[in-house]
Amino acid sequence: MRLLLWSVMLGSIRSAPVIHRLDPAVKIIAPFTNQLFPTNSAANASAAEYAQRYLTEFGYLARANGDTTMALRNFQAFVDLPVTGVVDEATAAKMQQPRCGNRDIEAIEEEVRNPLDAEDASDPVARRKRYAIEGSYWGVKDITYRITKYTSEMQARDVQSIIGKAFKVWEEQSPLRFVQKDEGPVNIEILFASRAHGDGEPFDGRGQILAHAFFPRYGGDVHFDEDEPWRALQSKGIDLYSVAAHEIGHSLGLKHSQNHEALMAPFYQGYTGDAIHLHSDDIKGLQHLYGEPTTTGKDEEKLVKPDKVGFPSPKPTYDDIGGINKRTGPLENEINGEDDGKPDICKDAAIDAMTSLGNGTTYAFKGDYYWKLNQVSFDKGYPRKIVDDWGGLPGQLDAAVTDYDGDTYFFKGELYWLFDRDGKMYKGYPREISVGLVDTPSNIDAAMIWSYDDKPYFFKDKQFWQYSRWGMPNSWPRQIDDMFRGVAEGIPSRINAALKWTNGKSYLFAGQHYYRLTGWRVMKVVAGYPRKTAEWWFGCPGKSRRKRLAIDYARK
Incomplete structure (x- = not known):
């Protein structure tokens, strides 16, 4: 389970940079015209707090008082920006982009200098350009889903078509087959909901959180915020096709990719007018979990989990009676x-x-x-x-x-x-x-x-x-x-x-x-x-x- 939140952070940037020091670690480059990165000295503290919240939310800081400079460097490395360790124009702009709220990396304590698990441990910002898997996956090839609640922004038949189209993106590069069912148990439930909707993570209305999803170990469900202006294959509003395709990747067990061209990159890509096809990076991650496309074989229906819990081991031998x-x-x-x-x-x-x-x-x-x-x-x-x-x-x-x-x-x-x-x-x-x-x-x-x-x-x-x-x-x-x-x-x-x-x-x-x-x-x-x-x-x-x-x- 980890829950995914698409966050839209709006704002604009202008003018030449001047460096201000904030809290002991954060550097903000000003002036900015938006409220997230204000220009006056009195507001610098709130800007630093925002940067710290952002870095903590997405896995770059293990705690609020951690090494923010190192966290900024790791964020910049992950999103392929010049590594400066300060919130410069490019970094601020990136932080304002619509994105998926799942952690990009797992937060660690600052004495471990390599949270990106780079090949060169001496370089804290060495890049790891590859897919990432969460660890759990579906132990079946026929994965069922149902849309249990529709959006009022679109016709039900259009929603069904777009969701089916999004599943096809993953089906064409794997042995998986996705089947919509109107009755009976399903693997993945999909719904549109407003505000609090029963999973402990309420939506916030239009303009911020777009959707969230669960990894297979947490049930694989996908939820969309009903208050968003959902559209089918249009540049205006929020493109359901691209959001759904990304979220389904998480439902199948993929985390965010550091490759910014991949579908599983953390930032919202919107409608391009073209059919979505998996990047080679997405394909490698998908096939690492499920194998290459095939029409043979049928696995036992189960949900495979990555790790054992902390009970005693090794296990003893069998008793022939019990x-x-x-x-x-x-x-x-x-x-x-x-x-x-x-x-x-x-x-x-x-x-x-x-x-x-x-x-x-x-x-x-x-x-x-x-x-x-x-x-x-x-x-x-x-x-x-x-x-x-x-x-x-x-x-x-x-x-x-x-x-x-x-x-x-x-x-x-x-x-x-x-x-x-x-x-x-x-x-x-x-x-x-x-x-x-x-x-x-x-x-x-x-x-x-x-x-x-x-x-x-x-x-x-x-x-x-x-x-x-x-x-x-x-x-x-x-x-x-x-x-x-x-x-x-x-x-x-x-x-x-x-x-x-x-x-x-x-x-x-x-x-x-x-x-x-x-x-x-x-x-x-x-x-x-x-x-x-x-x-x-x-x-x-x-x-x-x-x-x-x-x-x-x-x-x-």
Whole structure:
């Protein structure tokens, strides 16, 4: 997840330069006629603050009081300007150009002098002219998308045509095929929205932020600001074609390129009158992730993640006994019921744990039973007893979480169990939590991977914290209540379960309801929640199937 914000910074520049020193590090060249870089000495401080904010926002400064001169030099190197270390005319003009708000580079501390990862480490501004990949990518070749909300600025059919045209830009140089679907689950959701729209990053109205998108690990969705004057293949207004083509690149896993001729360069390129084709730099990045164009082969449907979380390693050997009972297939009994003492998940949807294994299957656990979930409900033949199919795993679990090796950790009391991506238990388990997982208490309530930073989090009572194999950081634990204040209706007394689902989004389950978390910066509950778990996860009666599809098929 990292969220992308297209920022338009307007202004004009004139006259010959005179250097003024600002804050200890920033140099501004004046005079300027615009408010961002004012001419009088009294306003110099605000100009310096603006430059620092810009450099921090786009990854050149790790903190506001960092080495601004070095940050300016790195910005100038990245955008192919003369490297001066001051905000001269060319630098100021570049900072005012419409651009994508995703970081150009990852901010680092100033003692590391080479944030561009240049080949010549002795030269802090040595250039790295190449594509950049974020690390996650789609593990399927057929990628589906849906436009869930249209702009009032254009006809729906025109929006569909332009979005389809933008996808074709990427399709022609890869084995990927993009398919628009009106119903059912999709990989990428596209919408137009104004102001706050549920993802924790509200738009600001016309003239600044144009759109934002998410990398595959964060769900791949693309959002456009409804307040912008969107146009189809016109030089006036905001060209949807060029913005969409760029954003789709991020949805596929590409970051900004330092090559200013590439589609994935950070600055808005507008409508040129020509069909957009990928630059060789874009093609290299795309094919690094997905390979060259081909019409053969079909990958398993999954979302591939780049890194494992910080759980203990290496993993132990297998236990020949433990694991899901593969010999027992789904039974042809009722989907749900109370026969033989089985719980009715539609009457009481409070669960103990939920997790998606490394093979992509999702399971919910409650008491001594478990359910295998699909996109809209759960499979026939469920619930089934945990002890019958998960060799060595007890019922009444506290929590479950799956890491990026695809291994799943189950917790109960003072113990934890470790299973592989196919549900087979490793040898030597269970183990004591206090021994295997540093600073992790017993009897936790829930565990999950947060979609923003891909790190494990644990929940207990009123607190939650980020797990580290080196021990709990000093800034943790934090209060669960803070995630809900000002956003959700009411604060649950306890979190029962948590999950990072296959769509890349993270969820909390409390009683009969669930909440979706933002995938950006601060862990907060998304507006519009809670929702009923029984209806949206287990397909129980309530909203009609059509209504659920129309409102939010991704649940989500």
